[in-house]
Amino acid sequence: MDTSEDWREILDLITAWGEASRRNDTALPTDDELWAHARRHRTLRLPAQVDDLIVDDLRDAFNAGRLPHLIDLDVLVANLAQQGRPALVEHSGGNTATVRTGSRYTDRPGDTRWSVSAGPGWFAAPGRRRPLADTSEFTIGPHDEDSWSVLVPEHTTTAQVTALVIATIDEVEARRARLAATASAAAGAVVRVVAARYPELGPAVPDPGRELVRDVGDLIADWLHARVPALRAAPPTITDQTSSQEGTRP
Structure with a gap:
């Protein structure tokens, strides 16, 4: 040189x-x-x-x-907020920083869940400040399951990571909406069959209720995952983005 x-x-x-x-x-x-x-x-x-x-x-x-190789998680959260996607950096044990984003809901044990989880990262400054992550281990996937996730490209920008997170939110929420509609229809069908066999329930078909819908949804999800491998993997709409973002080595 x-x-x-x-x-x-x-x-x-x-x-x-x-x-x-x-x-x-x-x-x-x-x-x-x-x-x-x-x-x-x-x-x-x-x-x-x-x-x-x-x-x-x-x-x-x-x-x-x-x-x-570094991702500023505060900047990522700000980018998501600008795109209308609520997000936060959560302290998830030790010095680990994890981004939660998308819609929030309460699971069966009563814990708050988000559509998407992204991490891990760490806090580079005292007081859990300056959360950063390394592209070599930063993954994005559903918060409530570990069936699939994607590793961000090594050569990327925060804007590209933001787009990948948003695409993952859209995919996860579309899958959840599809399952919820299926579970609601299936629970209604179950109640109608039961009501037909048990006339003592009365002439009016009872409402299945939230608990039954959720239980049926869990059963359907397990049944589908056992029979449709694609549901246990990141979809092409996500993996294609990670492939297209691969650039020149740093």
């Missing part, structure tokens, strides 16, 4: 570019873009053809400012 003053200057400029990219949450540059940026420094006399060894140094300099 060239250790001249000109080389150090271009590395400093590229690090500053990375810092600006982190502030503005812009996409990571390709190798060609890094090379073109360095070639503007005329005194280096870089050739038109990309040199893999030199571009590695340029990438390292950019990443020193960009920190592309």
Whole structure:
């Protein structure tokens, strides 16, 4: 590697570019873009053809400012709020930070659940402040089940992670709505069959009630998951996004 003053200057400029990219949450540059940026420094006399060894140094300099592997969870929550998706960073044990987002509801034991959970992250400052996450282990999936989740692309931006979280919310809530409608119809059918066999219930068919609908919904969900493998996996609408976001290595 060239250790001249000109080389150090271009590395400093590229690090500053990375810092600006982190502030503005812009996409990571390709190798060609890094090379073109360095070639503007005329005194280096870089050739038109990309040199893999030199571009590695340029990438390292950019990443020193960009920190592309880190996700600021406060920024992610703010982005989700701007898109009309309520979200928060929750302390989920130890120093672990987890994003909860989407619709809230109460499960059978009485715990509050959200449509989607994303994490893990950690709190980088005392008082559970500055929650961050690393793209190498940051997953997104339904909060109330562990049947599927997706790992965010290693080379991504907070805006792209936000879009992936929103797509996951939409998918999870669509699945829940479909199951709820099915459970309600099935519970109604159960009550009608029971009422026909037990005339002592009276002429009016009883309302199935929330408890029966929920129990039937649990049974249907288990039955479906045993017979439809696709329901236990992330759908293509989500996995296609993670594939399309894979970019140039940092």
